[in-house]
Amino acid sequence: MSGGMKQLDLRRFPGFFAITLACVAVLYAPLMVVAVYSVNESTSITRWGGFSLAWYADVFTGPESPKFQRAAMNSIIIAVLAGTGATIIATSAAVAMHRAGRFRAKTATFALINLPLMVPEVVTAVASLIFFTAIGFSGGIGTILLAHLTFCIPFAYLPIAARMQSISDSYEQAAMDLYATPREAFRLILLPLMRPGIFSGFLLAFIISLDDFLITNFVKGAGVETLPTAIFGAVKQGIKPNIMAISTLMLGVSVAFVTLSWLIGRSGQKTQ
Amino acid sequence: MIGTVISIDRVEKRFGTFTALHGVSVDIADNEFFTLLGPSGCGKTTLLRCIAGFEPVSGGQIRLNGEDIAPLPPYRRPVNTVFQHYALFPHMTVLENAMFGLQRLGWGVVDAEGRARQALELVHLSAFLKRRPGQLSGGQQQRVALARALAPEPRVLLLDEPLSALDLKLRQAVRMELKQIQRETGIAFVFVTHDQEEALTMSDRIAVMSDGRVQQVGTPREIYESPANRFVADFIGETNLIEVPVLNISNGLAEVSLPGGRAIQCPTRLVDATQGVLSVRPERIDLCAPSEADLIATAGAQVYLGTDIQLKAHLAGGEQMTVRLQNAAATVLPQSGARLGLRLEAGAARLLAA
Numbered sequence: 001m002s003g004g005m006k007q008l009d010l011r012r013f014p015g016f017f018a019i020t021l022a023c024v025a026v027l028y029a030p031l032m033v034v035a036v037y038s039v040n041e042s043t044s045i046t047r048w049g050g051f052s053l054a055w056y057a058d059v060f061t062g063p064e065s066p067k068f069q070r071a072a073m074n075s076i077i078i079a080v081l082a083g084t085g086a087t088i089i090a091t092s093a094a095v096a097m098h099r100a101g102r103f104r105a106k107t108a109t110f111a112l113i114n115l116p117l118m119v120p121e122v123v124t125a126v127a128s129l130i131f132f133t134a135i136g137f138s139g140g141i142g143t144i145l146l147a148h149l150t151f152c153i154p155f156a157y158l159p160i161a162a163r164m165q166s167i168s169d170s171y172e173q174a175a176m177d178l179y180a181t182p183r184e185a186f187r188l189i190l191l192p193l194m195r196p197g198i199f200s201g202f203l204l205a206f207i208i209s210l211d212d213f214l215i216t217n218f219v220k221g222a223g224v225e226t227l228p229t230a231i232f233g234a235v236k237q238g239i240k241p242n243i244m245a246i247s248t249l250m251l252g253v254s255v256a257f258v259t260l261s262w263l264i265g266r267s268g269q270k271t272q
Numbered sequence: 273m274i275g276t277v278i279s280i281d282r283v284e285k286r287f288g289t290f291t292a293l294h295g296v297s298v299d300i301a302d303n304e305f306f307t308l309l310g311p312s313g314c315g316k317t318t319l320l321r322c323i324a325g326f327e328p329v330s331g332g333q334i335r336l337n338g339e340d341i342a343p344l345p346p347y348r349r350p351v352n353t354v355f356q357h358y359a360l361f362p363h364m365t366v367l368e369n370a371m372f373g374l375q376r377l378g379w380g381v382v383d384a385e386g387r388a389r390q391a392l393e394l395v396h397l398s399a400f401l402k403r404r405p406g407q408l409s410g411g412q413q414q415r416v417a418l419a420r421a422l423a424p425e426p427r428v429l430l431l432d433e434p435l436s437a438l439d440l441k442l443r444q445a446v447r448m449e450l451k452q453i454q455r456e457t458g459i460a461f462v463f464v465t466h467d468q469e470e471a472l473t474m475s476d477r478i479a480v481m482s483d484g485r486v487q488q489v490g491t492p493r494e495i496y497e498s499p500a501n502r503f504v505a506d507f508i509g510e511t512n513l514i515e516v517p518v519l520n521i522s523n524g525l526a527e528v529s530l531p532g533g534r535a536i537q538c539p540t541r542l543v544d545a546t547q548g549v550l551s552v553r554p555e556r557i558d559l560c561a562p563s564e565a566d567l568i569a570t571a572g573a574q575v576y577l578g579t580d581i582q583l584k585a586h587l588a589g590g591e592q593m594t595v596r597l598q599n600a601a602a603t604v605l606p607q608s609g610a611r612l613g614l615r616l617e618a619g620a621a622r623l624l625a626a
Contacts, residue, residue: 173326174359176346178373178424188372192363 031251038244045239055245062242064234071230075210078145078226083206086152087160090201091194093153094161095186099169114154124151125218132219140221147219148209155208156201159265163197196264203261207254277302277337277460278323278351278428284331285318285484292318294484295332300428300462301476305454307463309471310481311507316464319481320430323462324353336427347376352421353430357437358413360405366392366416367401373424391423392416394453411442418450422457429454431463435470447474468508472496480504500541502624505551512557512593514550515626521545526623531587534566536616540623548623554582554596556620559606565613569593571606581605585612 042049175185213228285293308316325346370388395415488500499505519527572584
């Protein structure tokens with residue numbers, strides 16, 4: 001990271017290697033178990049019976065596959081819509097926070113945008129449920145969509161605001177100096193420069209929505225499932241290895257999206 | 273003034289309780305290379321931003337060919353800016369950058385591209401049309417910024433310290449080129465700099481600014497040789513400032529008493545004063561025999577400057593003087609501590625307000 005740290009090299013601290021190993025094990029061993037047993041031949045979830053992709057086939061063609069496919073479709077629709085909505089709102093917020101100059105309650109606004117990151121998720125879940133019940137709104141997928149849209153905003157906001165911070169306002173001034181109206185300056189100059197941040201924010205919001213269980217479980221209408229709630233429902237009736245296969249697939253998608261989000265964010269920085 | 277393109281009339285600019293511009297008035301002529309010169313914080317950049325429209329004025333008018341443009345947003349003002357750090361659009365090619373202003377003005381793609389190519393040719397960048405700004409050197413980026421701002425043929429081109437990001441060698445070459453481009457295009461340039469050498473070599477006229485006020489407007493020669501006040505004399509070039517009693521003033525000529533008692537006559541703008549400051553440029557002082565000298569001094573340290581030699585000298589009252597002697601074969605340098613006679617060349621001294 002930083003130079004001049006030679007004398008204080010953390011890697012030479014006693015026990016550094018052991019602690020690192022312990023942390024990595026605690027974080028990733030369960031995921032490894034799931035991934036390994038997803039290619040297990042046997043129906044047991046604890047005994048190894050040889051390599052097989054049968055459970056992956058079961059996910060797509062087995063008796064439970066229609067249920068999972070419906071749930072996956074719901075998850076993707078919600079994630080795309082909530083991610084898009086959250087990204088638009090977060091982009092507007094980032095532009096306002098960095099271009100409106102100093103305004104009253106700017107710090108409070110910043111806190112408000114990021115508050116959902118700090119509030120315990122179960123509180124948000126209960127609050128959302130009470131709110132939807134109070135206004136008598138139970139639109140099945142609609143309640144999930146609204147709740148996701150809300151908690152995805154801060155996740156979309158972070159990379160967009162980080163990007164926005166690095167864009168000097170002299171670009172828009174140059175555009176307006178060259179006869180661009182404020183609208184044109186935004187569309188032709190600021191928006192293209194913000195694009196890597198916006199992509200990154202969307203991907204993050206998308207994946208957060210796709211993975212959410214807790215809030216979804218509280219606000220979802222009867223009979224509407226997303227992939228995480230469907231998995232939870234299936235697990236309650238006993239864990240079959242097909243759950244491991246689905247979980248591994250979701251893990252793969254999450255890792256891919258987060259990596260993509262990071263790569264886009266980084267490439268954006270390089271062109272600056 | 274005949275041929276005035278832009279007339280800055282009692283422009284005020286306040287940021288909260290801080291006043292950046294105190295009723296600045298300046299007329300800039302068509303075809304003129306006009307420089308706003310001053311130390312940082314003097315208000316020169318603020319004035320430029322007021323002309324461009326990035327800062328709303330707190331009072332006064334900015335008239336472009338007689339029309340007050342102060343209420344207009346930047347995109348309705350026929351002036352263009354070369355930014356200090358260029359602000360080239362990084363996601364566009366050099367050609368697209370140069371076409372941007374024309375297209376916003378409603379030009380078709382073919383016409384806009386033709387004009388943009390001309391502008392880029394003017395700055396010798398025809399070989400780089402398809403490059404992105406990030407693939408160019410600092411000097412090339414500066415040219416793109418110039419071409420981009422010139423392409424729409426503005427009535428006035430504003431330049432905000434455009435050379436400050438370049439290294440010294442390049443800066444000197446670009447100066448001459450910039451001046452030449454101004455001559456070729458006939459567009460009035462308003463150039464902001466804190467570098468007096470830049471200002472003196474390039475400008476037709478200079479406005480010296482400090483503390484949000486214009487201290488003097490004039491040609492480089494006028495500014496240097498007839499500074500209006502102590503600030504200008506001190507800021508532009510090197511000078512010796514000597515406090516003197518004034519014996520009398522009439523018709524722009526003052527009679528003052530030099531330290532040591534000798535009385536001399538010198539030009540002044542003052543009409544009435546008993547005390548003043550004499551400004552004498554170091555290169556306008558000669559060494560001579562003490563018997564014929566205006567001032568008697570003691571020789572101090574010498575600094576070798578190549579073409580010149582700088583000599584420090586102390587007057588009896590303790591005032592320090594700087595003398596510049598040409599490094600010629602005949603120049604005889606006094607020993608440190610030697611008694612010196614200093615003679616002020618005719619017209620070398622100028623009386624300023626104390």
